[in-house]
Amino acid sequence: MRSLTELVKTADTSRDALWEDEFLTRLTDAKLTVLSPDPQTGPDQWPYLLVSTDEGEESAQKVLAWLAEKGIGMAVNPTKDYPDFVLTYGMIWNFRESGRFIDRRQVPQDGSVEYDPKNLKMSGPPTEQYLPLYVRRILKQFWTDQGVLNPRIQVLSVDGENFDFAFSLESLGNPPASEHAGIAEAVSWFLPPHYSVVLVSEKGLPPFSGL
Structure with missing residues (x-):
């Protein structure tokens, strides 16, 4: 499995479902830098904590646990043209409960x-x-x-x-x-x-x- 640094450098056109799964797996063990102490409203009008994967000190596990209690999503490396990943609140609490952000076994309606x-x-x-x-x-x-x-x-x-x-x-x-x-x-x-x-x-x- 590639490192988080390698995954972040992957071209957008090469980011498929396998890339997503690798990225999310690596993210859970990462150290994060919180870019803003308060959640920011995203383009979709939902609240997101903005974090960076560069030289972080905050445990991703602790950050995710805090977000699960607050009803807040997370945008990873949002200073790019597009964030590397945007986690909705539902993804975050699903990880807390099941260890998975995304379950690909079901297609919702x-x-x-x-x-x-x-x-x-x-x-x-x-x-x-x-x-x-x-x-x-x-x-x-x-x-x-x-x-x-x-x-x-x-x-x-x-x-x-x-x-x-x-x-x-x-x-x-x-x-x-x-x-x-x-x-x-x-x-x-x-x-x-x-x-x-x-x-x-x-x-x-x-x-x-x-x-």
Whole structure:
């Protein structure tokens, strides 16, 4: 496996999934320099801690553990034209819980869907393993900031193997269909990349629970 220094020097056009996996593996053992004591708002309007891999003194493991509790992402070497890597909050807490930033075994879907209750193999509230309490707290604060005080959720599966993290449209104020994809995309920032986020009506489905 290449060193982090070698990986950082790799041309952008040569950075494939293998490069990503090597980079993230090396990053977890790196020493980082925190470039700004306060998180900065990225172009996507989410908060990121800016760090450099050059001559660092801060343990990446400790930095990542702190970010997981705060609901903050991380931008690595952001002084370039493009950062070497941008970690969403969902990637960070997924690493804390599973040891992986990205799980490539599942391809998520986001947006609005409909379910036939007769075809559901599984439905119910998320387990603490699926959605840890500290993540629930941060996700609930996000919704509170949007004026949604009691979002209702459920995990649904039609095959017992692939799961959708469903948010009740009614609890979100029944936003227009044109906004569903954008809402799902926003929520996805807080969740691991392989999570499927959907917005659904509660009608005909098993009871939803509060976040």
